[in-house]
Amino acid sequence: MQDGADIHQRIARISAHLNPPADRFRVEGSSSVWRADCRAKGGSPGFKVAILGAAGGIGQPLAMLMKMNPLVSVLHLYDVVNTPGVTADISHMDTGAVVRGFLGQNQLEDALTGMDLVIIPAGVPRKPGMTRDDLFNINAGIVRTLCEGIAKCCPKAIVNLISNPVNSTVPIAAEVFKKAGTYDPRRLLGVTMLDVVRANTFVAEVLGLDPREVDVPVVGGHAGVTILPLLSQVKPACSFTQEETEYLTSRIQNGGTEVVEAKAGAGSATLSMAYAAVKFADACLRGLRGDAGVVECAFVSSQVTELPFFASRVRLGRNGVEEIYPLGPLNEYERVGLEKAKKELAGSIEKGVSFVRK
Numbered sequence: 630m631q632d633g634a635d636i637h638q639r640i641a642r643i644s645a646h647l648n649p650p651a652d653r654f655r656v657e658g659s660s661s662v663w664r665a666d667c668r669a670k671g672g673s674p675g676f677k678v679a680i681l682g683a684a685g686g687i688g689q690p691l692a693m694l695m696k697m698n699p700l701v702s703v704l705h706l707y708d709v710v711n712t713p714g715v716t717a718d719i720s721h722m723d724t725g726a727v728v729r730g731f732l733g734q735n736q737l738e739d740a741l742t743g744m745d746l747v748i749i750p751a752g753v754p755r756k757p758g759m760t761r762d763d764l765f766n767i768n769a770g771i772v773r774t775l776c777e778g779i780a781k782c783c784p785k786a787i788v789n790l791i792s793n794p795v796n797s798t799v800p801i802a803a804e805v806f807k808k809a810g811t812y813d814p815r816r817l818l819g820v821t822m823l824d825v826v827r828a829n830t831f832v833a834e835v836l837g838l839d840p841r842e843v844d845v846p847v848v849g850g851h852a853g854v855t856i857l858p859l860l861s862q863v864k865p866a867c868s869f870t871q872e873e874t875e876y877l878t879s880r881i882q883n884g885g886t887e888v889v890e891a892k893a894g895a896g897s898a899t900l901s902m903a904y905a906a907v908k909f910a911d912a913c914l915r916g917l918r919g920d921a922g923v924v925e926c927a928f929v930s931s932q933v934t935e936l937p938f939f940a941s942r943v944r945l946g947r948n949g950v951e952e953i954y955p956l957g958p959l960n961e962y963e964r965v966g967l968e969k970a971k972k973e974l975a976g977s978i979e980k981g982v983s984f985v986r987k
């Protein structure tokens with residue numbers, strides 16, 4: 630004999646199966662077992678991370694690497710295509726993070742609700758002959774829509790914006806958040822980590838060192854001359870001939886184009902970008918956890934120059950960007966580069982701002 634309370638519980642369970650709330654997910658491959666019915670995993674503290682554009686060239690390896698990150702407890706994969714397949718695939722990896730897939734605009738809000746960190750590699754990549762700015766017309770609208778979702782569903786999340794042109798998409802995101810009344814400049818970061826990764830690699834090659842021992846600050850922005858490597862501040866301390874300086878600066882500034890041309894129409898950097906994005910996201914998560922001394926370069930709201938946004942070394946903490954470091958002493962070559970960078974950056978920033986304001 631079942632008592633009344635037990636029958637009520639059974640009815641509630643059946644009703645929940647027929648009308649599952651948005652946060653219930655059927656266990657993959659099962660018609661009768663819901664994830665919420667599975668025995669709870671012994672406490673797995675960690676952060677909730679969403680990737681928007683997760684089925685793309687960057688999104689897929691990025692999702693795989695984030696699934697391997699022990700700081701991640703929940704990983705939401707959102708795209709307008711192919712997320713069921715990518716999610717099924719990645720969810721079989723025997724690492725800690727629980728993976729959930731979300732497909733299409735109708736599921737954007739569920740993908741974003743409760744997230745601590747949102748990484749955005751959504752949008753079209755370059756083909757040979759294009760500049761990053763040529764992507765503006767398509768990617769500006771994509772970034773605006775995704776950021777409207779963030780403002781609504783996880784306004785306190787840290788946002789790592791990868792979609793190009795970063796020099797304009799970050800100002801677009803800031804304007805969207807301002808409009809929604811949720812803007813916190815400390816939580817919005819344009820990802821320029823690939824410039825640092827490339828700079829470390831190319832400088833190490835010239836110096837005959839292991840790239841892991843090299844640290845090159847790269848400031849400014851993320852396109853052509855706005856990418857300004859500070860070779861006078863390389864660690865370990867070293868010096869370069871004028872010829873080496875010009876070769877390295879040009880190679881770092883054109884690293885993206887080097888990949889676009891080598892891929893010959895099949896897109897831009899994806900694997901090195903996924904690596905760089907995870908390196909950067911991991912730094913943001915360590916900052917959120919409260920680790921001391923987490924410093925990386927990023928394109929952020931800044932007073933380091935007269936421009937409203939600028940990439941430089943920032944300290945990451947519980948609120949995102951906790952401190953922005955000044956550029957430090959520049960040599961004459963870098964001072965000239967800085968002026969060129971600022972001129973181009975000013976236009977790109979303004980273009981992003983007016984896209985939302987108009």
Ligand SMILES: NC(=O)C1=CN([C@@H]2O[C@H](COP(=O)(O)OP(=O)(O)OC[C@H]3O[C@@H](n4cnc5c(N)ncnc54)[C@H](O)[C@@H]3O)[C@@H](O)[C@H]2O)C=CC1
Nearest residue numbers: 682684685686687708709750751752753754791792793823
């Ligand atoms: N910040 C950086 O250093 C770098 C930035 N990028 C940029 O990253 C972006 C993505 O590059 P890839 O992954 O190679 O391109 P991709 O075309 O391979 O993937 C983009 C993904 O975005 C998805 N997408 C399109 N519209 C969307 C929307 N409204 N909502 C959600 N997802 C949407 C697509 O379905 C696709 O899966 C490009 O804009 C590229 O220029 C690329 C390399 C480096």
Ligand SMILES: O=C([O-])CC(=O)C(=O)O
Nearest residue numbers: 755823884885886897898
């Ligand atoms: O070059 C591109 O279009 C993609 C990108 O931003 C990079 O690889 O740095």
